[in-house]
Amino acid sequence: MKDFAGDLPTAEAEKYYAVQQPIGKAITMAKTTVAAWHDKPTWYAVSTEDRTINTDLERFMANRMHAHTIELKSSHVSLLSHPTEVANLILEATGEQK
Secondary structure, eight states: OHHHHTTSOHHHHHHHHHHOOOOOHHHHHOOOSOOGGGTSOOEEEEETTOSSSOHHHHHHHHHHTTOEEEEESOOSOHHHHSHHHHHHHHHHHHTSOO
């Protein structure tokens, strides 16, 4: 549970952990033929306390995409633990906020 949602209150993290599903086989077998980030602007939130995806891998992927990147001191579930920062990043991507 701490690897997935370590920065949420324990009771909340346990609920999210309980419903987390294993990664689907189709995801690991799918081949991407066109990646949108090659041609479109990209935004990325790196979770610096993520123990599900390596932070250096997150930074590598964001850098490869030339993404506008923010870093959040967060576990894997930054959408839940840092909703304002993630919402602001989404608004920035839509052009609604700078």
